[in-house]
Each structure stands twice: as structure tokens, then as C-alpha cells.
Amino acid sequence: MAALRSQNRQMFWRIVRRLLGANRGRLFFILLALGAGAAVTAALLNLQIDAKRRITTEFRTFGPNIVISPRGSGDSPRFLDESFFTRIPDRNNLGGVAKAEFLYGIVNVSVARQGQERPVSDAINTRAILVGYVHSDFGANQVLPPGLINAEETWKPVSSLRCAVGEKVASALKMSRDDGIWLRNGPQSYSIYASVLPSTGGPEDNQVFLYLDLAQRLLGQPHRISLIQLRVPGSAEQIGRFVERLQPELGDAEGRPIRQFTEGEAKIYSRISGLLTATVVIVLLLTGLCVMAAMTNVAMERRNDVGLMKAIGGATRRVLRLFLAEAALLGFAGGVIGAAAGIFLSMWLGKQVFGVAAQPRLIVYPVAVVLTMIVAILSAYPLRRLASIRPASIFRGEA
Amino acid sequence: MFLRLVADSFTRRPRRKVLTAAALSLGMAVVTAALSVSLDVGDRLASEFRSLGANLLVTPQADSLPLEIGGVDYRPVNAGAYLPEADLPKIKTVFWHNNIIAFAPVLEVSAALPRVTYGDGRQSVPELQTPLIGTWASNRVPLPDGGVFVTGIAKTNPWFHVEGKWFSDEGRLERIEMPPMGHSYLPAPPECVVGEKLAARRKIRAGDQVVVSVATADNSQSMQPCDVTGILSSGGSEDEAVLMPLASVQRLADKPGQYRKVYVSALTKPEDEFARRDPKTMKQDEFERWSCSPYVSSIAYSIKQVLPGTDVRVIRRVAEGEGTVLTRVRALLWMVTFAALLAAALAVGASAAASVIERRTEIGLMKALGAGSGTVGFLLAAEQLVLAFVGGGIGYSLGTLLARLVGQKIFGVAPAPSVLVLVAVLALAAGVTLLGSAIPLRRASRYEPAPILRGE
Numbered sequence: 001m002a003a004l005r006s007q008n009r010q011m012f013w014r015i016v017r018r019l020l021g022a023n024r025g026r027l028f029f030i031l032l033a034l035g036a037g038a039a040v041t042a043a044l045l046n047l048q049i050d051a052k053r054r055i056t057t058e059f060r061t062f063g064p065n066i067v068i069s070p071r072g073s074g075d076s077p078r079f080l081d082e083s084f085f086t087r088i089p090d091r092n093n094l095g096g097v098a099k100a101e102f103l104y105g106i107v108n109v110s111v112a113r114q115g116q117e118r119p120v121s122d123a124i125n126t127r128a129i130l131v132g133y134v135h136s137d138f139g140a141n142q143v144l145p146p147g148l149i150n151a152e153e154t155w156k157p158v159s160s161l162r163c164a165v166g167e168k169v170a171s172a173l174k175m176s177r178d179d180g181i182w183l184r185n186g187p188q189s190y191s192i193y194a195s196v197l198p199s200t201g202g203p204e205d206n207q208v209f210l211y212l213d214l215a216q217r218l219l220g221q222p223h224r225i226s227l228i229q230l231r232v233p234g235s236a237e238q239i240g241r242f243v244e245r246l247q248p249e250l251g252d253a254e255g256r257p258i259r260q261f262t263e264g265e266a267k268i269y270s271r272i273s274g275l276l277t278a279t280v281v282i283v284l285l286l287t288g289l290c291v292m293a294a295m296t297n298v299a300m301e302r303r304n305d306v307g308l309m310k311a312i313g314g315a316t317r318r319v320l321r322l323f324l325a326e327a328a329l330l331g332f333a334g335g336v337i338g339a340a341a342g343i344f345l346s347m348w349l350g351k352q353v354f355g356v357a358a359q360p361r362l363i364v365y366p367v368a369v370v371l372t373m374i375v376a377i378l379s380a381y382p383l384r385r386l387a388s389i390r391p392a393s394i395f396r397g398e399a
Numbered sequence: 400m401f402l403r404l405v406a407d408s409f410t411r412r413p414r415r416k417v418l419t420a421a422a423l424s425l426g427m428a429v430v431t432a433a434l435s436v437s438l439d440v441g442d443r444l445a446s447e448f449r450s451l452g453a454n455l456l457v458t459p460q461a462d463s464l465p466l467e468i469g470g471v472d473y474r475p476v477n478a479g480a481y482l483p484e485a486d487l488p489k490i491k492t493v494f495w496h497n498n499i500i501a502f503a504p505v506l507e508v509s510a511a512l513p514r515v516t517y518g519d520g521r522q523s524v525p526e527l528q529t530p531l532i533g534t535w536a537s538n539r540v541p542l543p544d545g546g547v548f549v550t551g552i553a554k555t556n557p558w559f560h561v562e563g564k565w566f567s568d569e570g571r572l573e574r575i576e577m578p579p580m581g582h583s584y585l586p587a588p589p590e591c592v593v594g595e596k597l598a599a600r601r602k603i604r605a606g607d608q609v610v611v612s613v614a615t616a617d618n619s620q621s622m623q624p625c626d627v628t629g630i631l632s633s634g635g636s637e638d639e640a641v642l643m644p645l646a647s648v649q650r651l652a653d654k655p656g657q658y659r660k661v662y663v664s665a666l667t668k669p670e671d672e673f674a675r676r677d678p679k680t681m682k683q684d685e686f687e688r689w690s691c692s693p694y695v696s697s698i699a700y701s702i703k704q705v706l707p708g709t710d711v712r713v714i715r716r717v718a719e720g721e722g723t724v725l726t727r728v729r730a731l732l733w734m735v736t737f738a739a740l741l742a743a744a745l746a747v748g749a750s751a752a753a754s755v756i757e758r759r760t761e762i763g764l765m766k767a768l769g770a771g772s773g774t775v776g777f778l779l780a781a782e783q784l785v786l787a788f789v790g791g792g793i794g795y796s797l798g799t800l801l802a803r804l805v806g807q808k809i810f811g812v813a814p815a816p817s818v819l820v821l822v823a824v825l826a827l828a829a830g831v832t833l834l835g836s837a838i839p840l841r842r843a844s845r846y847e848p849a850p851i852l853r854g855e
Contacts, residue, residue, distance in 0.1 A: 062717070274809040275809055353731045
């Protein structure tokens, strides 16, 4: 009995092998269709996981998304202690947190001439907001205007006595290029070399940027800051959770997400990920269609074979099992080859679209293979028509 | 005879043909859906990006530097320049007026709240300094062409949430009962919205009344009681402020018909190399091309043309972030659409190939009767074309429905059916079916009729 069964099984696989080898052209075509489907599916799945992260990263151009400021009344400007800055974690579970601390004050700015000992009263001057700042090494241009970070690069290696003036401040002083300026607050004054920043359209255009320690001395506010700005990666909820976890550390300061960007980003992000999901579904549907077309073809050609199998006593169920095994095998082969190709495809696509190759995710591979097998088995549906074949009429040559 | 043969092949085996047509129309439906959504997605996402707020800021050219820290401008009221409110409707007359979806003028002054009267009649201690923002909530602006444009800060800053309701921009009349004579209508105090942090500190709720006081240029105080209609939560410095209708703040600050800056929210096309060039250095035709593209910089330029004496700035953070994300997503979607197109072409081509292969006997017979390869090919091509047009047409209508579903689901707006997509889909259907049948036909033409007819 056992021998018979093992012989049966041997015969089963032999038939499957023969069926697969019967028409090389078609085998190639079906494998191509399944492989292409698997490739596109794997590529899109991988890209979708990656694109979500990339797009959230892309949002960093919108600038900071959390502000930490002193709690309390708006009656008088209040300050935070510098030490708050170091208490903020440098990263969350999604990546680095970009941080910057600021001290604001109002100073008098005037153009400096060579050899001046102190600001001259008749020089062009204006009152402007002085921003003392310090940023973390990570992602400085996410919390400060990119123009300022570029200017900092040009200050190296001597960066001690440099500052940057916003475009409107520069035009108020009739500065057309980098030049020396005086910064004055009461009796305190500094002569300093200033870079002109490109216009940002924001409040930065009206501000003068100076390193925090100098600004603290000029404004007479040692070790004090006005606020801290952060760019935390992640969705609106993740940012909200970050603020909640941070709050106990902050004491009388208060952290709050900048809703303008967190809310807008969340909306846009959900739209984009919806679009990507829709396309993945569409492509899977198409792959199924493709394989189904090929399988219909197979069903047409196999009528004689099935007629013969039935005539010599093959039960319908066993015949169908034969074809299902064939489909599953094809799906597996197509999936294994296609999904591998797809992951490379997604890396290339990622490079094209986002400039960074998408990271291959191992989970995508088995998922794509299984999906392809399911599609292959489901699209073997036309083969069901073979079950209704009556051997006699086939052999008579009737359609 | 030719037409009869074609007609015959359809009537003789209708089921086969229906199957092929079904495969074709399904494939084409998917293509239509993918194409319609991709074509539409740029506009849809661009308007989605407007939830990030204004991307243009208009300020007076001759303005002194604003001294604004934490939403409070430390300049005296008489410092700095103002712009005339009467010019504002001109913003909607620029070439890209349809792309301008909202604007909101702002007049900010430093104010005090000497008194808050709660609903139960109790009164509070004064608040010494608070920013007062005069703006439009959603004002009806009459346009020069006779239309009306409803705009205001509720549209430019969609992340502003008001618990209660926004103030009304127009002056209100209050019905006063005067028992012996009946009643009379008198101007009611204006309405206002209070920022949530200020409201929490002073325990102000909708329905309370606050008195707003502003120091005017001649060192006197002008006061105005106003009814609180809502509590504003913005996540920004506005949470500390009082927002009132522009007209009321103008009266308080003695700046009738004037404002400090206007935020404009416009639908734009992501900037490329060309858009970043200085318009002054462009040649005539380049300049025309530049001003006829809805780049944020060219819209800024056209607004400057209609509002003399202003400085129109692109808010770079918003505009550039929008530009990069839009470009990326568009590129991604086009690649994905292309992949879907390829897969659909493969599917349709395969079913076309199958329909030719199964007719090998027929082809053999025709050849045996003396038909040349060309005639047979022509006959089959004609059949496939009929199928392609029928299948493509059905697929297009199915796909439009699918696109409608996807668009509705994701953006809440269905993409408009486009003729371009119809043409593309029909062309693709014809091309793919012909190509799909050409390959087996070539193989068939190499066969001798005799073995085929013998059934080998």
C-alpha cells in the first residue's frame, strides 16, 4: 500500500514536471508575468514602507515642529535657563532630533567703517531683533534658515566674531554684500563682520543672528534663553508623544507642537500613503489578470490531456490537484525570482525619486512570494473548466 | 467578403470574444484609473499643501523693520508703514487669480485688557499687555468684476481651531426693546476671539465680554468692549492674542482703512531651475513663459504689479518644502503608473496572443485556400482593432468609475474625466492587442498549412 502511494506520488510529480516542460514558450511567458508581478509588488511594498519614512523626512524642509517656551503671562518677556537645552534627548526612536536654542532682544545696528572705535551717531542705523543662537550638530538647517548654516560654513575656521543679517536688515542698512557692522545695546557695543542672508520670506529677514554667548553678553542676559525649537521626526502623534514625555523634565517651561506643520504634514502624508496603497492593489490586480489570461490559454490546450487522464480513470479532484500544484509551483518560482528583482528595482527607484536607495526590508520578500503564489493559484481558476470535460466528446473532436 | 469574415468571427464564437474583450476592458480600466489619478494628483496634492498656510507675504515696501518677538511687535503704533485696505480686491485680478485661494490682511497692535466681564457679571483684574490682531475671519470681498470672494484667516490658516465660532466681520446691529415705542436697532459691540492660553489664564469663555484698550499716537487710550464668540487654538503665538475684525482694530488704533501685511495662499507649480532665475535677466519670450507658469515667484511678481508700494515675499519654508515633496511624490506616482501600464500591456497582449494561437486551424485553412500571410494578418488585425475599441471604451468607463472611487476615497474629490486619457487608453489598447497578436501571427505564418490541418 505504502509502495503504491509513493509510486502514485512519484507519478504525480512526474506529470507535473512534464506539464511544465510541455510548452517552453508558455512556461516562459507565465513565469515572466508572475515574475513581473512579483517584482512590481515587492518593489512597491518595499518602496511604500520606505517612501513613508522618506516623505516624513522630506517634511524637514518645513523647519522646526516643536517650540519650548517659558510658561506664564505675556506681560513681560520671560526667560529659560540655558540648562534646559541639554536636557532634551538627542534622538527619538525614529532618528535624530534637531535642536536650537534662541535668545531674542532688540539692538541698534549700524554700518561700521574701518578704524572706528565706537559706533558713530550719524551712520545709517536701525533697530532690529537680535537672535542669539546655538544649534546641535545634527540637522542644523532643519531648525535654522539654511542660508545661515551655509554662511556658517564660510566663516570657518575663524568663526568667533561673525554674525549674519537678514535680507531686510541688510537693505535697511544699505548693505549690498558682507560687511562690518556695529551692534549696540545701551553702553555695550560690538564691531563684528556680518554676512547677508538670502531672503526667507519669514521673520528671519528682519533679524540679526549672533552666537548665543555673545548675544547673552550684549543683551545682559547671562545663561538665559528665550525659547528652544526642535525638529522631531515622525507623525503628528509621535511628535505629540515626544512632547508629553518631555514635559516632566521641563518644569516651568512648556513644550508645544507647531500645529501649522504637524497638522498639514499629517494630512498630506495620509493622502500620499493612501495613493501608494491604491497603486499596490491595482498592480496586484493586474498581475492576477495577466496570469489568468495565460491560464485560460493553458486550459484550452490541455483539454486533450485531461480527457485522456479521465478516460484512464483519473478522478476530477486528482486532476485538479495536479494543475493547482503546477500553478503553485509556478507562483513560487516566479515569486522567488521576481521579488528578488523587485527589491533591487525598489532600491533603484528610491535612488531616482528620493536620491537615497531604499533600504531593503527582509519582511517584504516572503510577503511578495506568498502574494504571488496566492495570485497564481487564484488565477488558475479558468482551469476549473477542465473539470466539466467529458472524455468521450473530446476524443470525438467536438468543441 | 472581408467584412463578412470579420462579422462572422464575432457571431460564431461570441463567448470567446466576450472573454477577450473582458480581459481587455479590465486591463484598460486599470490603466484609465491609474492615469486619471496620476494626472489629477498634482493639483489635488497642491491644494492639500495649502493646509500648511500662506506661501506669500505682502508688506509695505517703505516699512521700518518689524521688532516682533513672540507675536508682539515692539514698534510704536505710529512707526512703520501701512497699506490701503481698498486695494486688496485687486489681488484677485492678477493673471493667476484662479490660483489664489485665500488671503487675509493683518493689522497687529499691542493692546491691554483692562476688564473682563464674565457671563455671571463678575469682573477680572486687568491684563497689561496682549497682542491684538485685526483680520478677516471669512469676509465677503466684492471684486472689481462684480463677483464676491469669501476669504479670511480661517481659510489661509486652516490649522486654527475655534471652539465656539469665529467673529463676524461685518458690523452688527442689536435690537433694543423700548417698551413704550416698540424697538430700535443700535450698533452692537464687535465680536472677538481669544487665544486659548490667554483665555485659560484669565478664565475667559465664549459669551464673556472683554474690554480692549489700545494706546493711540497722541498717548490717549481708546477702548472698546467686545463679545467673545470663541476660543482660538493655533499652536503658535496667536494663543496669547485677541483676534478682532480688521475694521474694529483700525478704529481702535486710529488707522482707518489700513493694514500692515497680507498673507496670500496660492496654488503653485513646484519651482525648477528656470523659475529661480531673476525675471529682469530674462528675454521677452522667456519672461512670457515664466509669467505664464504658476510659479510662486511669478505669482508674487504679478501681485506686486497690482499692489504698488508693496514688497511681496515668498515664504520659503512653506514654498520650498511643498516643492520638494510635490516633485518627489509626482515622480514616484508616475513611475508606479508606468509599472501599472506595463503590467496591463502585458496582460492584454497575452490575451490577444492567446486568441490568435487558438485559431491556428482557421489560419491554416485560410492559407490552404490561397490567402496570403498579409490578408490573414489584415483580417485578424481588423478583428483585434474592433475588440480593442470596444474593450478600450468599456474599460475607459469602468476605469473612470474606479478613478472616481479612488479619488473620492483619498482626496474627497473625484478627478474630472479627461479626453486625453480616453485617447491614450484607446491608442494603448489598439497598440497592445496588435503587438500581442503580431508575435503568434509571425510564428503562424511560418507554419505550413498541411501539418496544422492534420492537427499536428
